[in-house]
Amino acid sequence: MLELQNxxxxxxxxxxxxSVNATFREGAVHGIVGSNGKGxxxxxxxxxxxxxxxxxxxxxxxxSLNTRDxxxxxxxxxxxxxxxxxEYLRLFQFNNPDFTGVxxxxxxxxxxxxxxxxxxxxxxxxxxxxxxxxxxxxxxxLDEPLNSLDFDTSYLxxxxxRLLAAHGTxxxxxxxxxxxxxxxxxxxxxxxxxxxxxxxxxxxxxxLAQKLRPGGHEEQIALVKQLLGHHRSDGGMEE
Amino acid sequence: xxxxxxxxxxxxxxxxxxxxxxxxxxxxxxxALALGAILGCAVFFARNIxxxxxxxxxxxxxxxxxxxxxxxxxxxxxxxxxxVSRRLLFLWEYSVLAVPAVCLLAFSAYPQAxxxxxxxSAIIASTPPFxxxxxRLTPSRQKAFFSSQKTLLHALRKFFTWLVPSLAFxxxxxxxxxxxxxFILWTGAFLLAWQPLLLSAILFFLVITPIEFxxxxxxxxxxxxxxRSPSQFLRLKVSQGFCxxxxxxxxxxxxxxxxxxxxxxxxxxANTLSAQVPLFLASVVASLAVSFILASLxxxxxxxxxxxxxxxxxxVSSMVTLTLATLWHPYISIIGLxxxxxxxxxxxxxxxxxxxx
Numbered sequence: 318m319l320e321l322q323n324x325x326x327x328x329x330x331x332x333x334x335x336s337v338n339a340t341f342r343e344g345a346v347h348g349i350v351g352s353n354g355k356g357x358x359x360x361x362x363x364x365x366x367x368x369x370x371x372x373x374x375x376x377x378x379x380x381s382l383n384t385r386d387x388x389x390x391x392x393x394x395x396x397x398x399x400x401x402x403x404e405y406l407r408l409f410q411f412n413n414p415d416f417t418g419v420x421x422x423x424x425x426x427x428x429x430x431x432x433x434x435x436x437x438x439x440x441x442x443x444x445x446x447x448x449x450x451x452x453x454x455x456x457x458x459l460d461e462p463l464n465s466l467d468f469d470t471s472y473l474x475x476x477x478x479r480l481l482a483a484h485g486t487x488x489x490x491x492x493x494x495x496x497x498x499x500x501x502x503x504x505x506x507x508x509x510x511x512x513x514x515x516x517x518x519x520x521x522x523x524x525l526a527q528k529l530r531p532g533g534h535e536e537q538i539a540l541v542k543q544l545l546g547h548h549r550s551d552g553g554m555e556e
Numbered sequence: 557x558x559x560x561x562x563x564x565x566x567x568x569x570x571x572x573x574x575x576x577x578x579x580x581x582x583x584x585x586x587x588a589l590a591l592g593a594i595l596g597c598a599v600f601f602a603r604n605i606x607x608x609x610x611x612x613x614x615x616x617x618x619x620x621x622x623x624x625x626x627x628x629x630x631x632x633x634x635x636x637x638x639x640v641s642r643r644l645l646f647l648w649e650y651s652v653l654a655v656p657a658v659c660l661l662a663f664s665a666y667p668q669a670x671x672x673x674x675x676x677s678a679i680i681a682s683t684p685p686f687x688x689x690x691x692r693l694t695p696s697r698q699k700a701f702f703s704s705q706k707t708l709l710h711a712l713r714k715f716f717t718w719l720v721p722s723l724a725f726x727x728x729x730x731x732x733x734x735x736x737x738x739f740i741l742w743t744g745a746f747l748l749a750w751q752p753l754l755l756s757a758i759l760f761f762l763v764i765t766p767i768e769f770x771x772x773x774x775x776x777x778x779x780x781x782x783x784r785s786p787s788q789f790l791r792l793k794v795s796q797g798f799c800x801x802x803x804x805x806x807x808x809x810x811x812x813x814x815x816x817x818x819x820x821x822x823x824x825x826a827n828t829l830s831a832q833v834p835l836f837l838a839s840v841v842a843s844l845a846v847s848f849i850l851a852s853l854x855x856x857x858x859x860x861x862x863x864x865x866x867x868x869x870x871x872v873s874s875m876v877t878l879t880l881a882t883l884w885h886p887y888i889s890i891i892g893l894x895x896x897x898x899x900x901x902x903x904x905x906x907x908x909x910x911x912x913x
Contacts, residue, residue: 362633365633365636365637366636367633367636384636385639388637389633389637391633394634395630395631395633395634397564397567397568397571397631398571398575399570399571399574399575400567400570400571404567404570407563408560408563408564408567408638409638411559411560411563411638412560412638412639432574452637452638
């Protein structure tokens with residue numbers, strides 16, 4: 318079990334999490350959702366040890382979480398400039414000698430001999446994903462993994478994550494949208510505020526979207542209409 | 557050395573070699589610049605290696621290079637994920653980069669100075685790059701850091717907006733990222749004011765600043781947002797750069813001048829002072845003029861090579877090297893700069909025309 322107890326994280330005066338508690342089963346896929354700026358990335362980075370946690374405990378299997386057990390896929394993965402895909406994957410082999418990038422690349426068929434700079438955004442994301450898989454972590458943290466992936470690859474990734482979970486990996490993935498997570502996740506955690514973190518189990522998924530978004534956007538839509546009307550009366554948008 | 561560190565180091569060297577190959581292979585102008593820079597450097601160091609100034613200049617060049625690379629590093633989280641010691645990797649990388657400086661200093665008047673680039677590399681490697689330094693602070697210090705940063709930054713921003721009410725985002729970004737380096741520059745300029753090395757030191761820093769600020773190519777959409785005709789756009793950017801440059805760098809020069817005059821006043825007679833101060837002022841004005849021209853060159857070079865950062869850095873470094881190399885022959889400097897401008901301005905306009913089309 319991955320347990321977070323009384324987690325407190327802040328950036329200077331701005332508190333992101335205050336006394337947050339959450340538990341995640343091992344060997345399962347967990348979704349993290351929340352509005353922009355609510356702390357999804359901060360949450361994942363804190364688990365990966367990339368952000369200072371002011372107070373609280375992070376436990377994995379009852380022992381203090383070792384950041385070496387976690388691997389994080391960032392929204393925009395980092396690549397050294399002017400290196401090839403094969404050279405990048407070779408980096409992960411130092412941590413896991415059993416990892417063979419060429420074999421795993423049969424999943425995505427990336428041109429590993431080309432420089433990464435020539436890859437599209439989706440190809441870069443796939444390459445970074447292969448690297449993370451190569452690390453073979455106990456806890457896999459994926460920040461917006463579906464961004465820039467095509468339709469087919471998104472489904473492939475979902476199925477791969479399920480298989481990884483079946484092999485004992487705990488997967489946490491964040492998303493802005495709930496719908497894609499419902500097919501793959503065992504639980505979905507909603508970050509609503511600095512102290513308000515709610516966890517939903519699979520039986521609750523069908524009504525989840527409605528729970529998270531009880532009201533519409535009537536006020537905002539009225540504002541857009543008003544602004545559009547204002548522009549029209551001015552003779553068009555400013556260039 | 558850990559195998560992964562050796563591998564990353566090898567990757568970095570390979571990447572550098574690839575950049576050089578693509579730079580010289582694709583663009584005849586780049587090839588000419590590369591050859592010119594190598595020739596300029598060789599002539600410069602062959603002729604001046606025994607000068608005392610070299611003991612300062614070579615380590616400073618190395619420091620500027622390493623500091624520039626260190627400030628831009630974005631691989632912190634990636635390295636942490638791989639379980640690699642960042643400090644150790646930085647130390648190895650910067651020590652490898654120090655090899656040319658160490659070799660040059662070995663032939664200088666004071667070979668003992670060879671140790672300086674290595675020590676400077678170690679110091680830079682031990683400091684966190686500014687972008688992620690706040691993460692290493694304890695919670696109480698983090699709070700103090702953010703509040704002090706806010707106050708200082710607000711004051712600076714207010715002052716800067718008042719002086720440069722424009723869209724010079726390179727200078728905004730540069731100011732945010734490099735304020736520590738600027739503080740060192742200002743303090744250094746003040747402290748060095750009484751030294752005979754003043755002019756070369758100030759000139760050097762004045763040149764490095766715009767290179768650092770203009771090093772990052774903004775996104776194409778940002779350039780297009782400031783839609784003008786290519787020539788107008790270039791004029792706008794040069795004037796903005798010029799303005800930001802003057803705002804930031806005139807105060808330390810003035811401070812240095814005041815310091816110099818105050819220091820020399822009691823020790824010289826009225827006659828020598830009347831001869832010395834105008835000479836000093838003339839040399840300060842001359843060095844400012846050269847650095848202003850080089851700042852403009854940075855702006856033009858950025859758009860001439862937009863958005864290939866490596867080519868930009870290489871072109872500007874070559875120009876600066878050539879200018880420094882020919883500093884003792886003003887006519888050659890003037891000819892060199894004129895030729896550079898006559899090549900770079902049409903190149904920049906052409907590149908911008910493609911962007912705007």
